[in-house]
Amino acid sequence: MRSARVTVVGIGAGGSPDLSGTATAALHDAEVIFGSPRQLAMLPDAVTGMRRPWPSPMLPALPGLFEAERDRRVCVLASGDPMFHGIGATLARVLGPERLRVLPHPSSVSLAAARLGWDLARTDVVSLVTAPVAALGRAVNPGRRILVLSSGADTPAAVAAHLTARGWAEARLTVLEQLGGPDERLVSDTAGDWATPAGDPLNVIAVECGDGPRQPVVAGLPDDAYETDGQLTKREVRAVTMAALGPVPGELLWDVGAGSGSIGIEWLRVHPACQAVAIESEADRVATITANAAGLGVPHLRVVHGRAPEALDGLPAPDTIFVGGGVTRDGVLEKCLESLRPGGRLVANAVTVESEAVLAGAYARLGGELTRLTVQRGSPVGGFTGWRSFMPVTIWTVTR
Secondary structure (H helix, E strand, O other), X not given: OOOOOEEEEEEOOOOOOOXXXXXXXXXXXXXEEEEOHHHHHHOOOOOOOEEEEOOOOOHHHHHHHHHHOOOOOEEEEEEOOOOOOOHHHHHHHHHOHHHEEEEOOOOHHHHHHHHHOOOHXXXXXXXXXXXXXXXXXXXXXXXXXXXXXXOOOOHHHHHHHHHHHOOOOOOEEEEEEOOOOOOOEEEEEEOOOOOOOOOOOOEEEEEEOOOOOOOOOOOOOOHHHOOOOOOOXXXXXXXXXXXXXXXXXXXXXXXXXXXXXXXXXXXXHHOOOOEEEEEEOOHHHHHHHXXXXXXXXXXXXXXXXXXXXXXXXXXXXXXXXXXXXXXXXXXXXXXHHHHOOOOOEEEEEEOOHHHHHHHHHHHHHHOOEEEEEOOEEEEEEOOEEEEEEOOOEEEEEEEO
8 A cells, every 4th residue: 555645834933834725724634743842833723633743863763653654644844945954855865755745835045035135046055954063164255145054042153153263253144033933033243243142043144254265166275274294185286186086066085095185175165965085094184184174164074084995894885086195005996996886986196106106007907097297386596486396296097
């Protein structure tokens, strides 16, 4: 017997579903209604279905909850648009989209843009519902407008502190509470002067960056953007290496022998859907990678402390691999190549004669492309300027 469809109903802060009446009819027809205690309390007495608050933790319980109610008419209450960082998108993954009927309400982002008169197509959206505040860093740049989905009443103060610590004290924050409800409230101030006490946990934070430190979005951030003990792929080499890696939204990178983490970090900065795992054997560098990732707005970089090839066991299969260290270690290249998905790319860099010989041998056996890159930078020579050369870098690129 096929499971009954689940209707997901978006509601606003005031508890109102959409204006078509379809959502209201679905709620009146439901035998079971899931939602947060706050949402369930908004339902009028005329809605007679059994009210079921979400358990905590919610996600692992979802399959069992809906299996138990598979023959009943079920509604789920969601805030705003269920498919925009909401329970609707989660249920589509857990139950399958064919089992859902979604009746959206305007999202909090749409309501915030309407209140502020912002062009939503030109506004960045960052969710801090489950992410640390450092995730905001990827979107901050001069002149940008950002709408931040808050995790609670303390998020505005955390955002203000984060911006101030990174040179954005003059950025203007507007906290929009209970959007669309009878208790809607807007509070504004600069990040540096923020002293507003924690308010309603249901809020969206609008950030007008104004002027501040630029952070380029293309590959090849300045070397001084990173903490490092010297194990850092230099800016020019990094830009060429990233071009060879060819990031695509949604793909997973392994950064093997990650050093300071620059390749994995810049891979993640290309697109919010990109994923990366940094593998590093030195404990001090693991801490450095984590700090660099947070400072550059990609705290979701996964860092694995271990030595390849053994540390690669059990990791999700990558679309692309960069080997920046450990090329000469037995089994590293072989393990990486066999781990790649079909059509995946491997890029390996070498700076020593020994590691270059390994790449030359791999090229002779497997083909691909070899590139040798020499970088010179101008530097003072007495009262004049001369060229200072860095060690040449050999880059091998191959597609499985």
